[in-house]
Amino acid sequence: MLVFVINQNKKPLMPCKPSKARKLLQAGKAKVVRNTPFTIKLLFGSSGYTQPVIAGMDTGSKVVGCAAIANGKVLYQSEIYLRENVSKKMEQRKMYRRTRRGRNTRYRPARFDNRGNSRREGRLAPSIRSKLEAHFREKMFVESLLPVTGWKVELASFDIHKITNSEVSGVGYQEGDLKGFYNVKAYVLDRDGYTCQHCRGKSKDSRLHCHHIVFRSNHGSDAPENLITLCETCHKALHNGEFKLSGSKSKQTCN
Known part of the structure; x- marks a missing residue:
């Protein structure tokens, strides 16, 4: 365990041992400025x-990991859990705003065309901006505790198409499973033969739905692997809890 130290001008110095910090505090040569992580400020x-x-x-x-080392020794390490509720809070704000503006009160000028922020070049979605700012806040926090001389940032770059098909190259990236289909729903319906994957057409219901195996509310994706074709009869029965889907592949079995 180490105690972080800053000088009289709030510039970070090298951390010290707790025994050294205790002696400085007892001698009145330092004061505590932060409890977590424990940080002292020199008064001389x-x-x-x-x-x-x-x-x-x-x-x-979702999670950001950060650490700082000097002479092969770890001085600082942390995990930051990023916010996942920004989108939901914006939906809630939207609902309250619509309710407020829909009331029969005094006249309010139209506000539908004053969203200059949404048209600004280089604009980031609020949920993405929140995550980006969290990275910068952690960077500034570490630099306020330690005299950082350099940063190393791990940037993950994944070729998702390469993961699913290791032999893809060149124009192959443009010839995925969805090539020739209007959208994902059209692909899923064709993949499942325009047939309900539960009753196999026994219900005689011609209305088909693309059902999310893992619900969007549970962070399920719109990927074809998470979609399955169900007729409207089976779709309602599934949501009523009359049966459950088992497995997670595109071809499902139903209990």
Whole structure:
């Protein structure tokens, strides 16, 4: 365990041992400025000597990992869990706004064409911007504790098409499973032979639905592997809890 130290000008210095920090506090040469992580501020002038400190960050969409080392010793490490409720809160705000503006109150000028922010070049969606700003906040926080001399950031770049088909190359990237179909729904219906995958057409219901195996509310995707064709009769029965889907592949079995 180490105690972080900043000088009189709030510039970070090298951390010290708890015993050293305790002596400085007892002698009145330092004061506590933060409890978590425990940080003290020197009340006297110091030489300002520091060592090279390298910080690293593992970026992510849900969890961010961060650490800092000096002379092969870990000085700081943390995990930051990013917000996942931004979109839902915006939907809630939208609902309250519509309710408020729909009331029979005094005249309000039209506000449908004043969204300049949404047309700004380089604009990021609020949920993405929230995650990006969380990365920068952690970076600034680490730099406020330690005299960081350099950063190493792990940027994950995945070729999803290559993962599913290791032999893909060139124009093959443009010739995926959805080639020739209007959208994902059209592909799923064709893949399943325009037949309900539960009753196999026994219900004689011609109205078909593309059902999400893992619900969108549970972070299920719109990928074909998460969609299955069900007739409207079976679709309603499924949501009423009369049967359950088993498995997670595109071809499902129903209990």
